[in-house]
Amino acid sequence: MISNYRMPSRSSCSFLSVLLMLLIGCQPTSRPELISARVEGLVEDGLGENDRIILVLDTAVELPQSPRLGLILKGANGTEQYSIERGEARNVLIVEIESGLDHLISQADSSSDGWLTLSLDLGLIGLLNEDGTPLHGIVGPIGLDFPVPDPALLIEARWVDSDRSSTVNQEDLLILRWDQPVQFSDAIQERQLEISSSLIRLSVTGDRLGSSRSPARFVAGPFSNETRILLGESPSLTIDGVHENGRSNFEGSPSGIFVGGTTILPSLDLLTEQGGGVASPEVVDIEGDCAPWQELELPAGLPALDGHTLTRLPDGKVLVAGGRSMMAGSAGRVLASAWIIDPMGNHLGPLAMQSPRWGHCSTLLPGKDALEGTADDIVLLTGGYDGTGARDDSEVLLLQADPPEFISVESDTPSSPRFEHSAHPLDNLNTVILVAGRLDGKLNGIIEQIELQFTDTVSGIKAQSITHQVGELRFPRHQHGSILFEDSEQPLLLLYGGYGGSLGNPHVQYDAEHCRVIDSPEAFRIRPDSRFARKVLIEDAESNLPGPRRGLRLHPLGDSSAQGNRALLVAGTRREPTRDALSSFQVAELRTSYVLEQEETRHGKVRLRWIPAGRLPLEMVGSCIAELPGGRILVAGGSDRNGMPTAEAVIFDSFSGGIERICKPLSRESARGVEMLLAPQAVSLWGGAMIVAASPESRTSRALLFRSGE
Numbered sequence: 001m002i003s004n005y006r007m008p009s010r011s012s013c014s015f016l017s018v019l020l021m022l023l024i025g026c027q028p029t030s031r032p033e034l035i036s037a038r039v040e041g042l043v044e045d046g047l048g049e050n051d052r053i054i055l056v057l058d059t060a061v062e063l064p065q066s067p068r069l070g071l072i073l074k075g076a077n078g079t080e081q082y083s084i085e086r087g088e089a090r091n092v093l094i095v096e097i098e099s100g101l102d103h104l105i106s107q108a109d110s111s112s113d114g115w116l117t118l119s120l121d122l123g124l125i126g127l128l129n130e131d132g133t134p135l136h137g138i139v140g141p142i143g144l145d146f147p148v149p150d151p152a153l154l155i156e157a158r159w160v161d162s163d164r165s166s167t168v169n170q171e172d173l174l175i176l177r178w179d180q181p182v183q184f185s186d187a188i189q190e191r192q193l194e195i196s197s198s199l200i201r202l203s204v205t206g207d208r209l210g211s212s213r214s215p216a217r218f219v220a221g222p223f224s225n226e227t228r229i230l231l232g233e234s235p236s237l238t239i240d241g242v243h244e245n246g247r248s249n250f251e252g253s254p255s256g257i258f259v260g261g262t263t264i265l266p267s268l269d270l271l272t273e274q275g276g277g278v279a280s281p282e283v284v285d286i287e288g289d290c291a292p293w294q295e296l297e298l299p300a301g302l303p304a305l306d307g308h309t310l311t312r313l314p315d316g317k318v319l320v321a322g323g324r325s326m327m328a329g330s331a332g333r334v335l336a337s338a339w340i341i342d343p344m345g346n347h348l349g350p351l352a353m354q355s356p357r358w359g360h361c362s363t364l365l366p367g368k369d370a371l372e373g374t375a376d377d378i379v380l381l382t383g384g385y386d387g388t389g390a391r392d393d394s395e396v397l398l399l400q401a402d403p404p405e406f407i408s409v410e411s412d413t414p415s416s417p418r419f420e421h422s423a424h425p426l427d428n429l430n431t432v433i434l435v436a437g438r439l440d441g442k443l444n445g446i447i448e449q450i451e452l453q454f455t456d457t458v459s460g461i462k463a464q465s466i467t468h469q470v471g472e473l474r475f476p477r478h479q480h481g482s483i484l485f486e487d488s489e490q491p492l493l494l495l496y497g498g499y500g501g502s503l504g505n506p507h508v509q510y511d512a513e514h515c516r517v518i519d520s521p522e523a524f525r526i527r528p529d530s531r532f533a534r535k536v537l538i539e540d541a542e543s544n545l546p547g548p549r550r551g552l553r554l555h556p557l558g559d560s561s562a563q564g565n566r567a568l569l570v571a572g573t574r575r576e577p578t579r580d581a582l583s584s585f586q587v588a589e590l591r592t593s594y595v596l597e598q599e600e601t602r603h604g605k606v607r608l609r610w611i612p613a614g615r616l617p618l619e620m621v622g623s624c625i626a627e628l629p630g631g632r633i634l635v636a637g638g639s640d641r642n643g644m645p646t647a648e649a650v651i652f653d654s655f656s657g658g659i660e661r662i663c664k665p666l667s668r669e670s671a672r673g674v675e676m677l678l679a680p681q682a683v684s685l686w687g688g689a690m691i692v693a694a695s696p697e698s699r700t701s702r703a704l705l706f707r708s709g710e
Contacts, residue, residue, distance in 0.1 A: 031137050032057040032091075032127075037118045038145045041097075048102050053095035053144070055120070060090035061135070062128040070125035071095060072138065074117045084125060093125075117141035149276030151266035152178040157257045159239055159288035159663070166292035166706075167651050167660035168237045174209070174216075174229040174286070176200075176257075181223040182270040182278060193218040195229060199269045203256030203283050204238045206617055223273060234614060239288040239663040256283040290663035296690070296703040299347050302339055304694035305701050306332070309362035309381075310683035313399060314373045317342045318683055318690055320349075320701075321381060321397075322357035326678065326694050334358045334387040338397070340404065341692070341703060343685065353381070354395040354408045359438075360384025361423035365430045367400075368454040368461075372428065376400045378463075380409075380452065382434060383418045389440045390417035394450065396463050409452065411465040418444040424484035426491065426528055430454075433470075433493060433526060433533075436500075438478045438510065445476030445506030447493075447524065447533045471533030472506045475520045479577060481554030484526070485565040485598070492565065492606070493524040493533065494598065499550045499577050517548040517574050523606045539605040546594050546610050548574055551621035555633055557595065557654055565598035568613065568652050570635050570659075573621040591615045593652065593659055614659030618648050624682035626689040631655070634689050634706060636666045637680035647676045666691065668702060677702055 035058050041051030063086045071082060079100040087094050119140030127135045156177035159168065184193065195209060195216045202208065209216035210232015219228040231237075238255035258280035261267030266277030308323025321338040336356040339349030360383050367376035379397040383390065394409040421437025421444065430452040437444045449470045455462045473495070480498025484491050501508045501515040508514050521541060524533040549572030557566040570593040593616065597609040616635075623638035628651065636649035647665035652658070667674045677693035688707040695702045 031122060031135050031139060032059040032061055032129075034058075034118075034120060034139045034142050036145065037142050039147060041147070049098060051097045051101075053097065053118070054087070055093040055095065055118075057091045057093070057139075060130055061093075062090075062130070062132065063093065063126070064128065065126055067125045070121045070123075072119040072121060072140070073101070073144075074141070116144040116146075118144050149272055149274035150180075151261065151263055151276045151279040152180045152182045152270065152272050153263075154257075154259050154278065154280045154284055155179050157284050157286045159237055159286055159290075161288065161290060161663065165651075165653075165660070166290060166664075167653070167662050168231070168235050168239070169653070169656065169660045170210075170214070170231055170233055170235065172231045172235070173219075174231060174237070176227045176229065178225050178227070178278065180272055181225050182227065182272055183223045184218060184220075185269050185271050188218070188269045193220060196269070198260045199267050200229070201258050201260050202237070203258065206615075207236050207238055207255070209235055209237075227270065234658050236617060236661050237286055237663075238661075239286055239290055255286045257286050258283045288663055292662055292664055292706055293666070293668070294705040294707065295668055296341070296343060296705055297345065298341065298692075298701055298703050299339060299349060300700075301350060302701045303335075304678070304696065304699050305335075305692070306679035306694060307334075307358040307385075308679075308681055308692070309360060310681045310690070310692055311362045311364055311379050312683045312685065313340070313364070313379075314375075314377050316686055318685070318692075319362065319379055319397065320692055321362050321379075322353065322360055322384060324358045326696070327699070334385065338406070341690070343690065343705060348403060351397075351404060351406065353406045355384075355391060355393065356386045357381060357384030357391065358386070359419035360391075361421060361434075363423045363425050363432055365396075365425055365432070365452065366428060367430070370428055370430065378430075378452075378454075380423075380432060380450075381406075382415065382423050382432065382450065383421055383437065385419040385438075390419050390438060392417040394465060396452070398461055401460075407461070407463055409463045409465045411467060413465075413467045415448050415450060415465075415467040416444055416446050420478040422480070422482040422495075424482070424491075424493065426484075426526070427486050429528065431528060433484065435482055435493065436473065436477050436480050436495065436498065439507065442507045442510050443476035443478055443500050443515065445473040445500075445508065447471040447473065449526075449528065449531055468531040470526070470531050471524055471535070473500075473522060474505065475500045475502050475518055475522065476505050476508045477518065477520075479550040479552075481552045481569060483554050483556055483567050485556070487565055490525040490527050490534075492536070492598070493526055494554075494567075494606075495522045496520075496554060496569065497549045497552050497572060512576065517550050517576065519545045519548045521545070521608060537605045539601055539603075539607045541608075544610055546592070547590075549590050550574075550577060551638075552590075553623060553625040553635065554596075555625050555627070557633075558631055565596075567596040567598075568633055569594045569596055569610070570613075570625070570633075570652065571616065571620045571623045571638065573619070590621075591619050595657065611657075613652060613657055616648070616650060616659060617661055618646055620646055620648060624680040624691060624693075626682035626684045626691075628684070628689060628706075629687060634682060636662075636682065636691060637677065637693065645676055645678050666693070666704065668695070668704065677704070 035056045038054045081098040085094045122135040158175045160173040214233035216232040261279040266279040268277040270278045304326040305323035311319040318341045324332045334356040336353040337350040363380045366372045367378045382394045392414045418437035424433045432450045434448045449468045477498030477500030482495045523536040552572030593613045595611045595613045619641040620638040631654040633652040640646040647667045649662040649666045680693035682691045
């Protein structure tokens with residue numbers, strides 16, 4: 001048989017193909033297929049009245065009646081009541097549910113695949129195709145799609161100052177409010193309620209809820225519209241700002257918090273009662289009950305000042321002396337005026353100074369009786385810039401006079417001219433150590449000891465001084481940090497940083513060829529009786545230093561005799577300074593703060609340990625600084641990295657050893673909104689501190705009181 005078989009010809013194959021095509025084309029139209037089945041309505045308690053199922057077919061059909069049969073549901077028990085209606089589109093059917101389907105959702109949740117399936121009996125329904133031919137058979141099954149539960153939306157965020165410190169710190173609370181109750185998912189409970197950065201996000205660069213070592217965590221609780229966050233280590237939050245989309249990644253911009261989930265793709269770390277997640281339709285501002293600044297009314301004639309000094313007086317009042325009036329469109333005028341500011345409002349001034357001074361030093365001394373805190377205490381003003389050059393003279397304010405008055409200090413040995421220098425009083429003596437600063441076109445590297453004497457005359461008290469040169473700096477400098485540790489009969493004078501150099505000392509030419517931003521710590525033991533500053537060698541002076549910076553602040557921490565020599569180094573910049581003596585702005589680029597611990601070695605050297613103490617919210621330079629009760633240090637204002645004024649304010653907490661951000665910036669409410677204050681100077685007061693700064697809006701000075709713990 002195989003040998004007699006013949007292959008069909010090409011014409012025969014073509015005939016068979018045409019025949020098959022005709023036969024196939026004559027077959028009746030196939031039945032429609034079920035594309036989707038979707039539930040509409042509120043299904044929290046099951047499928048019931050007012051819920052419906054939308055069925056979509058792949059072809060148009062006709063439904064002449066409203067059948068109550070033909071729906072085949074997985075798990076149905078025969079009690080289901082419904083009717084099937086035509087939809088607006090000819091390929092859509094609507095199942096109107098009446099009752100009996102509420103048990104199906106729980107069955108779907110408990111099934112292995114989590115799906116509830118549905119099929120259609122076309123014959124029982126009575127469907128017809130477009131030409132009226134009845135349709136028969138069963139189509140499906142297909143999974144029934146339930147509506148996705150709406151996520152809980154973040155509607156409010158509120159910071160709670162748990163310890164009433166006016167700063168954002170560890171174990172403060174952040175309360176998030178949602179538009180519906182939420183609970184913690186199994187995943188987040190397995191993480192011991194630790195908050196991931198993908199769930200809670202902060203819009204301000206530098207803001208954080210905690211650290212990797214000690215992160216923020218949720219506080220356990222039941223279903224609630226509020227969830228509580230316990231802040232972790234070294235948190236930083238911007239409170240009561242207004243979020244601006246254009247500045248969401250700009251350091252120091254207004255506050256904002258949001259959830260890492262949208263209404264389309266919500267986060268499932270927190271769940272609603274229906275199983276929905278959480279989302280943020282927009283950035284939410286962080287609010288908080290915080291009012292650390294209290295404005296104090298100042299005398300109307302006190303202009304906007306820059307380069308002035310503040311000195312706390314024995315009776316709790318504050319002396320504001322000198323400075324330059326800040327005037328739009330001009331360099332301003334260096335003043336020879338002073339005011340005594342009373343926190344209770346009983347101000348005095350202006351008082352006439354003997355000379356105009358800017359960048360001078362103001363020092364409280366015990367006066368004739370050599371006892372601090374008595375009625376005859378005096379305030380010594382040294383050096384300064386008068387608008388044309390550096391001054392070499394001094395004057396004192398006699399507090400016991402009625403009214404207080406300034407008198408010149410007579411001297412046969414005047415001190416060397418300087419401004420932007422440091423002045424350190426020696427305990428229980430009318431003696432001051434002057435160090436560093438600028439001359440006219442040079443830097444001053446001479447260390448001087450000024451001794452005051454007071455004599456009663458017929459015309460009043462006469463002040464005389466004797467100036468002794470006690471030493472020289474290896475690196476003359478200005479915009480530096482210096483501190484005098486009264487740890488023995490020979491106090492330790494320590495300098496760090498600044499802008500200076502060593503070529504040509506003790507008077508180094510003030511230009512880029514001879515000067516640079518330096519670190520260069522120097523230490524001296526002051527011998528008041530012998531009028532000598534003994535150079536002390538620093539062990540490993542070039543190792544582990546915070547680095548070059550100018551415009552820094554160096555402030556003592558605690559009592560040197562009880563706790564050893566400790567200080568806080570904060571703020572500063574590595575950039576070159578503006579050489580104009582009266583320039584308003586200086587730019588910055590450093591944020592890390594350090595605690596300095598100093599100790600003597602067996603070989604008579606000084607050992608310096610620099611311990612990181614947290615980071616500022618912004619790079620700041622020229623900030624004001626003042627000590628608060630409890631050993632805390634207030635640092636506020638100055639300029640940012642772009643040379644523009646900043647209202648940032650922080651507190652160094654000696655207990656935690658870190659920087660804590662104050663909940664409100666250094667600003668005041670004005671007719672135009674929130675006004676930033678310029679060129680602040682600070683002084684410690686009983687229970688807090690006072691800051692006097694310039695108001696560009698009113699062209700006057702403004703005073704703000706910071707009350708610790710209020």
